Amino acid sequence: MDIADLIQAVQANRINITQHARREAREDNLLLDEIIHSIQNGEIIEDYPTDTPYPSCLIYGENQNGYPVHSVWAYAPDSQMAILITVxxxxxERWIDWKVRK
Incomplete structure (x- = not known):
């Protein structure tokens, strides 16, 4: 997956946020601005090419204050839509440098 496709979709406001992602964001007190900032300055740390209906990936990025954020995104090439699956x-205790699972 190409993070540039996701960023372009986000910048064009072509985003679908799942109910699960909304719940998780609320539980972790994450605002949409933080999530967007983290993907625009983030990197793919895990790729899930066999996910359906679209391949997805885990992105590590930081919010505006430098705090880590993980988000799982899929990209729908037919609609050029970024889909936020969870955040x-x-x-x-579970990550080394926020990028590698322990």
Whole structure:
């Protein structure tokens, strides 16, 4: 997956946010601005090419204050839509440098 496609879709406001992602964002007190900032300055740390209906990926980025944010996105090439599947603040007990699972 190409993060540039996701960023372009986000910048064009072609975003679909799942109910699960909305719940997770609320639970972790993440605002949409933080999530958007984290993807625009982020990197793909895991790729899930066999996910359906579209391949997805885990993106690590930081919010405007430098705090880590993980988000899982899919990209629908037919509609050029970015789909936010889930988002959370990563647990330092489970990640090395926020990028590698322990």
């Amino acid at each position: 959370y603040r990563p647990d330092p």
